[in-house]
Amino acid sequence: MDDSSDSSSTAKHKFLLFVSGMSVKSGRAIENLRLICDKYLTGNYEIEIIDISRDKEQAVIHQIIAIPTLIKTHPIPERIILGDLSDKEKVLRILNIS
Amino acid sequence: MQKESKSHSFIFPKTPTGVDGLDEITDGGFPKGRPTLICGGAGCGKTLLSMQFLIKGITEYNEPGVFMSFEEPSADITLNVKSLGFDLEKLKAEKKLAVDYVRVERAEIEEAGEYDLDGLFIRLGHAIDSIKAKRVVLDTIESLFSGLDNQAILRAELRRLFHWLKEKGVTAIITGERGEATLTRQGLEEYVSDCVIVLDHRVIEQVSTRRLRIVKYRGSTHGTNEYPFLIDSDGISVLPITSLKLDNEVSSEVVLTGVPGLNDMFYGGGFYRGSNILVSGTAGTAKTTIACYFANEQCENKERTIYFAFEESPQQLIRNMKSIGIDLDKHIKKGLLQIHSSRPSLNGLELHLLTLRKLIRDFKPTTIIIDPISNLISVGSEHEVRSMLVRLIDMLKANNITALFTSLNKQTDSFRPDLAEESVSSLVDTWITVRDMEGIGERNRGIFIVKARGMGHSNQVREFVITDKGIELLDVELGPQGILTGTARQSHQLKRTIHEIKLQNEISRKDREIERKRKVLESNIESLRTEFESAQEELSILKATEELQAGLSSKKK
Structure with missing residues (x-):
């Protein structure tokens, strides 16, 4: 939510994925995100996975309440998706990827 | 009522609330290490109550606290409670308080698949651990329901959250908005079952009163009534019925009434210290004057006095009393007298009572004058007024404060003009009535004592x-x-004076007559004496002549 000015023209997708330890839902979310990105954004993406059970301040900074949470920081608009991303159609629609 | 006298060996562990009066009702505070639900409509003081619980916990009981807000950013909260004298920034800097604002904006959030609220748990856990918090407030967790779609997940997670809080051993307050048919809009009372408190804010006849009620308190005795509470510059105070037992100490010391002749009407010479005096009368019968006389007398004797004037401003009262030679101003300057003026309709009865309570605590007066108490009666219904007055009088008695109330009677009710104040009169110890006595084209003031408990009177x-x-x-x-x-x-x-003068004249006239008679008598005596003397003289002459003749005749022989 902080960095919106920087290099949006490259259309490179940047994601922040917040997980908590090795929970089942967290694992599924990572897996689902990878699948989607590999299929639709081949090479043109960046995923940062943040484990808030270790980095607790990050949860406060990014206003995280639910786990897993995916934040798309680039390109704008920023989108926030809760859940393990198992509903692929919905995720694609929200992220505006086709 | 709320205090249990049985000597249990087990005492339910409780956390003092830090809210004035609430500990008395809850018999010690909120359940320790468990969540308590506080619910009520908008603007009834939920956030403030929970904030006070945290801050007092820090300042008075040295228990750090976490405030998790779902509604207001922490800067707003800081500003809101600053007016009550709470400095959140300072407490935050001292690592005694952690404030976390949880923002859930529905428009920004989409849901795809399953999730849980671990984020919330971790944030809360982090905040608790970072300052070793003993107290936690979640205000208002129901906001999550409007921010998130999946209610099933939310409910399951909330249940988990409350279990988790219990395991953490923190005393938590969860606030909730009042619902249509349920205590809270989302039925939070299902999850929090240890202690539920309902706050209420209602307006009766344009006067608003805030009330607090404990709906449920598992494992503890508690007051079940609705208790009025007040939000003022010191935060929240709840007003419990002070004492239902009448076991306060009594004093047989007598204080003077201040009105010279009135002291003599009481055989004891005045009022008992700590008693309640009611001065009732119709308009313009000098009730205020009598009250001021008493205030003046008390101040002269170095008694601290508070005068509540519900009809006049202090300046007006001082001016008016100057016209009859009473200088209240000098007592105010000395700090012995305080005059508090406000319209009775300014706030509800409870608020007046709480103000009084605060003043008693701060100023420690020995005398209180309420002029007139009947104006307070106009604020509430008769029943409310009576229960308030009982509390008031209990409070005054407990502090051994001599109190004088004035009461205005209705002019029209001439048969028993005091009937209107029946509720008051049975509570007071001494009752003085001043009244108009009309007749032959004029109005006079009369004063008499209706009752004086424990003292003979005229x-x-x-x-x-x-x-x-x-x-x-x-x-x-x-x-x-x-x-x-x-x-x-x-x-x-006048008649009597004339009669007396007449009598005086009569007496002096009689005196003079006697004097004259004596003179006559004396002159009579004098003349008789001279008569007698002359007769005597004549007799002696006769005797002498006879002797002389006898001597001459014997010489011839």
């Missing part, structure tokens, strides 16, 4: 006048039809 109706020197109780003037007042008294006095 049964006479005494007339009194107010001059620029003050109140003066006149001597009783008995006429053929009883006690005389006003012109009748004056004409009676």
